[in-house]
Amino acid sequence: MTPHFVRAIIMAAAVSVVDEEDYSFLPIIHDIIKCMDKDSPDVHQELNKLKTKIQEAREQISAMPGIDMSPALQDNKLRTLREQVRTKNQLLQKYKSLCMFDIPKPS
Amino acid sequence: MKGETVMAAAEKPTKEKLLSTLDDIEVLSRELIEMLALSRTQKLPQPGEDTQILELLVQRDKEFQELMQTAVVQGRVNQEMQTLEKEVEKRDTDIQQLQKQLKEAEHILATAVYQAKEKLKSIEKARKGSISSEEIIKYAHRISASNAVCAPLNWIPGDPRRPYPTDLEMRSGMLGHMSNMSTNGVNGHLPGDALAAGRLPDVLTPQYPWPSTDVSMGILPPHHGNDFGLEPPGHNKENEDDVEAMSTDSSSSSSDSD
Numbered sequence: 001m002t003p004h005f006v007r008a009i010i011m012a013a014a015v016s017v018v019d020e021e022d023y024s025f026l027p028i029i030h031d032i033i034k035c036m037d038k039d040s041p042d043v044h045q046e047l048n049k050l051k052t053k054i055q056e057a058r059e060q061i062s063a064m065p066g067i068d069m070s071p072a073l074q075d076n077k078l079r080t081l082r083e084q085v086r087t088k089n090q091l092l093q094k095y096k097s098l099c100m101f102d103i104p105k106p107s
Numbered sequence: 108m109k110g111e112t113v114m115a116a117a118e119k120p121t122k123e124k125l126l127s128t129l130d131d132i133e134v135l136s137r138e139l140i141e142m143l144a145l146s147r148t149q150k151l152p153q154p155g156e157d158t159q160i161l162e163l164l165v166q167r168d169k170e171f172q173e174l175m176q177t178a179v180v181q182g183r184v185n186q187e188m189q190t191l192e193k194e195v196e197k198r199d200t201d202i203q204q205l206q207k208q209l210k211e212a213e214h215i216l217a218t219a220v221y222q223a224k225e226k227l228k229s230i231e232k233a234r235k236g237s238i239s240s241e242e243i244i245k246y247a248h249r250i251s252a253s254n255a256v257c258a259p260l261n262w263i264p265g266d267p268r269r270p271y272p273t274d275l276e277m278r279s280g281m282l283g284h285m286s287n288m289s290t291n292g293v294n295g296h297l298p299g300d301a302l303a304a305g306r307l308p309d310v311l312t313p314q315y316p317w318p319s320t321d322v323s324m325g326i327l328p329p330h331h332g333n334d335f336g337l338e339p340p341g342h343n344k345e346n347e348d349d350v351e352a353m354s355t356d357s358s359s360s361s362s363d364s365d
Contacts, residue, residue: 023175026168029136036143047140054133061125066185067178070118074184081191088198095205 028053121178128171135164 028050035043061067066074139160146157250256255270262268277283 023172024168025132064178066181067121069120078188085194092201
């Protein structure tokens with residue numbers, strides 16, 4: 001295992017932001033390479049971890065709502081919906097505030 | 108604005124990009140691991156290829172992370188859109204309800220206006236064909252004075268009087284006289300020829316004559332003294348006067364009354 005490989009992977013892994021959730025696969029790949037380098041029997045375990053993580057990512061992507069369109073298209077739709085709500089509110093307000101007749105009560 | 112929409116529509120959906128990037132990561136990571144495994148066993152030189160794959164892998168991984176952040180943001184936007192859609196639905200329901208009420212009000216108003224117009228037409232029609240109330244009351248008096256609507260108070264079964272001119276009364280009237288004028292003379296008749304003349308014999312003269320007045324002949328309206336119970340039996344001068352008036356006066360009652 002050439003040193004620059006390991007260095008590159010570590011650097012790349014350090015760059016990945018781990019704020020809320022880690023979506024990077026580099027740490028697992030780094031672990032696999034380390035195990036291969038050490039001829040560790042855990043290499044298969046690490047390989048399975050990678051496979052599982054990829055599969056889980058696929059399932060997560062399939063379940064995520066709102067990503068069936070591009071961000072730009074979604075923004076357009078959001079703007080349209082906001083406009084619709086505003087227009088309908090205005091219309092309702094206009095008709096509800098029309099002048100009403102005073103119906104004289106029967107004496 | 109339209110151009111932006113077209114471009115937005117042309118851009119690939121985030122889900123597609125994510126799955127594509129994930130596939131690339133899978134392929135690249137497998138290749139890298141296989142390459143490293145081969146290089147360990149065979150010790151074959153791979154000039155630059157390993158670096159290339161690694162660089163690609165790192166790049167794809169970075170892309171994937173950015174796309175996942177975008178997907179999370181899109182998820183939040185999607186929630187807002189769902190809230191807005193529910194609000195739009197609610198507004199639509201309110202508008203439909205308002206529309207229904209306005210339609211109902213329009214129907215009620217249209218019916219009321221139509222009925223009012225019909226009423227006005229009736230009023231106008233009545234106004235054009237108006238009759239003086241005095242005339243109507245006069246006619247009512249005449250009709251009732253002839254006992255045509257109600258029997259006299261002293262009428263009993265067996266009384267020959269009827270609310271219409273009987274056969275004998277018609278014969279003894281002016282028409283009957285006119286048809287028998289040539290045979291019986293102008294005024295009188297022989298006693299024995301009473302029946303032939305079409306007149307009742309004296310013995311059969313009704314005690315209580317039923318006045319045979321003709322409204323259309325324009326006689327003067329009867330006095331109230333002629334009403335039930337006040338009329339003396341037999342022919343009286345007033346009835347004869349009425350007959351005279353009937354025979355001579357052919358003008359309409361309205362001209363008399365006014």
